[in-house]
Amino acid sequence: MSLDDAASKPHERMQAALADDLQAVNALIRDRMASRHAPRIPEVTAHLVEAGGKRVRPMLTLAAARLCGYEGEAHRMLAATVEFIHTATLLHDDVVDESQKRRGRPTANLLWDNKSSVLVGDYLFARSFQLMVETGNLRVLNILSNAAAVIAEGEVLQLTAATNLATTEDIYLQVIRGKTAALFEAACEVGGVIAGQPEPVVRALATYGDGLGIAFQMADDLLDWGGSDGVIGKNTGDDFRERKLTLPVIRAVARADAAERAFWVRTIEKGDQRDGDLQEAMALLRAHGTLEETRAEALAWSARAQGALAQVPAHLLRDMMHDLADYVVARLN
Incomplete structure (x- = not known):
């Protein structure tokens, strides 16, 4: 069951509050999933990235930074990193599980092949590490690389x-x-x-x-x-x-x-x-x-x-995060 099946949608309120950041993140994602030499990479990536996902994970990065008063640009790089890691794992998972549908659409491994899905997933992992490094923050590199290993x-x-x-x-x-x-x-x-x-x-x-x-x-x-x-x-x-x-x-x-x-x-x-x-x-x-x-x-x-x-810190975004925690279990009532 998707998050859209519940009555209230705090992730949509979060999307509205973070609209400028999300627009910049989406542009960054489109830019970094490009490849001059292998056009299949953006084809496969776009199939999944632009399939209507809610961007909950990158939104959480943006929200956490903003409610803490951050005014720079690095949080957008980190949000794109999170989305690339997530997309890479989905590509790999669909191969492992031999899945045929993802978000109501045929999976990449079904439309192309397993080799393409695995290799494009690897490419996205590589892109995610490039973005982490560009922030110049060793600790965020440590946190996100550890998360990739745990996944x-x-x-x-x-x-x-x-x-x-x-x-x-x-x-x-x-x-x-x-x-x-x-x-x-x-x-x-x-x-x-x-x-x-x-x-x-x-x-x-x-x-x-x-x-x-x-x-x-x-x-x-x-x-x-x-x-x-x-x-x-x-x-x-x-x-x-x-x-x-x-x-x-x-x-x-x-x-x-x-x-x-x-x-x-x-x-x-x-x-x-x-x-x-x-x-x-x-x-x-x-x-x-x-x-x-x-x-x-x-x-x-x-x-x-x-x-x-x-x-x-108290913030409207903190309130939305609180509501999101209610929301993910509201489906059980």
Whole structure:
């Protein structure tokens, strides 16, 4: 479910407040994704970058810098860096997952090929590091390069954790930190760093991004099961069919009796899924209360993100960031 499905849209208010910065970032992205020698690079990149994404991650960098009083230009370079890292990971993820659709459109690997997607992703990572260096700030280079490493590490961990019923909640958290939260955290943190804020403010921004990212991913994982009520609807059960171990299943497996465990071994570990298995899986999650528990976990991470903002300077953009943390879990109500 997209963020547009909720009633209130704080990211749109943020877009309006940051319109000039976003226009400059978009121009910078178009300029830096160009290539004189390999026209396929801007073709593939434009297909994804201009596909209607909300630019939430780069907006968080811009918002964090602006609410901290920053008046320079480097935050725009960092916002473009964040978007390039995000786009590169999407290109690579679609190859790994053999995806055919992204944001309602055919994926780049489907329209071109896997080699093009991987190599263009590599190009965008290289461009992102060029932009980081141009800021002249070694600490933001350290933060964003670490985030890129965590993202890659999380993807590899997910490969080894997938279909393994021994996967723990700690491993799940590590996976979703790599998958989503690491870039949210870095995007917010570098905004404070480039604005020259004291360490407590920088750490608070990082904590906000981490909590926001985890809440967002947990909400997505729960919605794949139809939300906390477990109501089967359109696209419900994609994670089950792909044998992904998300928090509701991890907890249900931990509490399973012998017959229930045999069901999870057959459907998740062995991939032997039959008619009615999705409904059976849903019934087990409801019986063990793991859907509602996951909802509570997502809400707690959202609240943690909001709590961190108390250390951040008062600003209309801070209020929008607070509302955004509500917004990513409002889909669960």
